[in-house]
Amino acid sequence: MVETSYREQKRTRSEFERQLHRLEQDTLRMGALVENSFLLAHSALFERDLEAATRIDPQDKQIDQLYRQIEMDCINLIALQSPVARDLRLLSALMQLIRDIERIGDYAENLGDIAIKLFPYAPSPYLGELQTMSNRCRAMLAMSLEALANLDENIGLEIKAKDDVVDYDYQNIYNLLSSQRVFGEPMEPVMLMVLAIHHLERMADHATNVGLRVAYIVTGKIG
Secondary structure (H helix, E strand, C coil): CHHHHHHHHHHHHHHHHHHHHHHHHHHHHHHHHHHHHHHHHHHHHHCCCHHHHHCHHHHHHHHHHHHHHHHHHHHHHHHHHCCCHHHHHHHHHHHHHHHHHHHHHHHHHHHHHHHHHHCCCCCCCCHHHHHHHHHHHHHHHHHHHHHHHHCCHHHHHHHHHHHHHHHHHHHHHHHHHHCCCCCCCCCHHHHHHHHHHHHHHHHHHHHHHHHHHHHHHHHCCCC
């Protein structure tokens, strides 16, 4: 009887770990889609590739669907399996970090829309600075997903320092845009550039959150 109970517990634990592994893989798949959306937005903005911009929306629908599925799977595992402390920490952190990843996808979609609206205008004189900021944000996203894939708290914590540089980029470009003199020209391109740096700055914040949540999964410490 005791042996049967032990085998049953072992089988239940094995099934739980299988479901947990699938959740982790689904989260990384969602992250890869978001990373691709960011790449498409980057191409749309800096290579004036409008076809790339049109491919973001269908992909964002896939991201949203995965987000809802992962969230529900996490809730079900917590409710039905009574996970131990470390597993509960992983599930609760996953529920939070998928929201961060999903928001990055939303901002990528917004950047694609901005690229379409900017297309009729001459390129901004500060497009190079914007591209540098975008490259930094893309690197942060890649680092956050690497930290998640390997559950590497060191990479997760390193992202915070890179966020400070993006904050500097934001302030620098904002100052350049706000001092720009526009005589008889439409204000829309300047406003769109301000929106673009806002979206990039928020993407960096969410990538930082993902890294910090990975560190929390591993260490149990916040911050």
